[in-house]
């Protein structure tokens with residue numbers, strides 16, 4: 001069976017939807033914290049079992065019969081996330097999985113200013129040491145464009161700290177790619193970069209936004225301390241603002257400047273570009 005964790009979350013929920021188009025539902029199982037939220041999958045013939053990274057016993061039960069297990073990277077910021085990932089990997093090994101896949105991140109490395117990358121690097125290291133075949137789906141950045149770009153629709157400017165090249169992917173595309181990898185005849189070993197064909201910068205976002213709206217949208221670089229002060233005075237908790245700043249610092253350090261055509265090949269089409277993604281926004 002192919003077991004997917006985090007299937008009540010956005011990314012892996014979409015991966016299960018794509019998987020259902022490719023393999024029989026009887027070959028798919030999900031391991032979720034709240035099975036009541038996966039009733040729609042039971043209706044489609046998917047095995048739903050309760051599993052939490054904080055409970056090794058129920059996790060092992062939810063991984064039973066697994067040939068492959070796809071582990072979501074935990075979103076529980078109150079937890080020791082690296083320890084949760086180690087428990088999840090141990091449970092998959094104990095359950096006899098032949099391959100463990102993990103939703104990692106593009107640019108993963110121990111020595112970057114952006115803290116999640118070190119957690120991903122430690123998890124990948126643990127996978128490599130597990131003795132089981134593994135695949136790290138190194139997804140480009142995705143998420144809320146308003147958080148990335150600020151209130152540009154109102155202000156006409158993308159006023160953010162200095163950035164460097166990075167990949168901003170559509171989460172639906174990397175979810176689909178995960179399903180392609182899980183159902184492929186030939187396995188993908190080790191890290192797989194799932195990026196745009198070419199990296200982008202916030203200046204590219206400004207150019208795309210100008211093109212789409214017919215208005216002039218400028219990219220304005222705000223120095224780090226000024227940006228931090230403005231963010232915190234507008235109510236963003238300082239820790240959250242510093243976290244966002246660390247992402248920009250990592251982009252300008254070149255940590256995300258590499259890109260590969262793998263996502264394009266897996267999808268059999270170009271991934272959704274930043275222009276496509278901006279067009280999805282509500283411009284009313």
Ligand SMILES: NC(=O)c1ccc[n+]([C@@H]2O[C@H](COP(=O)([O-])OP(=O)(O)OC[C@H]3O[C@@H](n4cnc5c(N)ncnc54)[C@H](OP(=O)(O)O)[C@@H]3O)[C@@H](O)[C@H]2O)c1
Nearest residue numbers: 006008009010011033052053054073074075076140141142
């Ligand atoms: N590449 C990027 O730019 C980017 C951006 C945002 C997030 N991420 C990472 O990618 C992951 C998936 O993204 P997403 O958009 O699908 O986020 P999401 O919708 O918040 O999903 C996170 C999933 O993690 C599950 N989870 C949290 N703690 C868990 C635990 N203790 N045991 C088992 N499962 C647990 C959640 O379970 P429930 O459904 O029960 O809540 C949820 O299904 C995130 O968790 C985060 O680590 C990456």
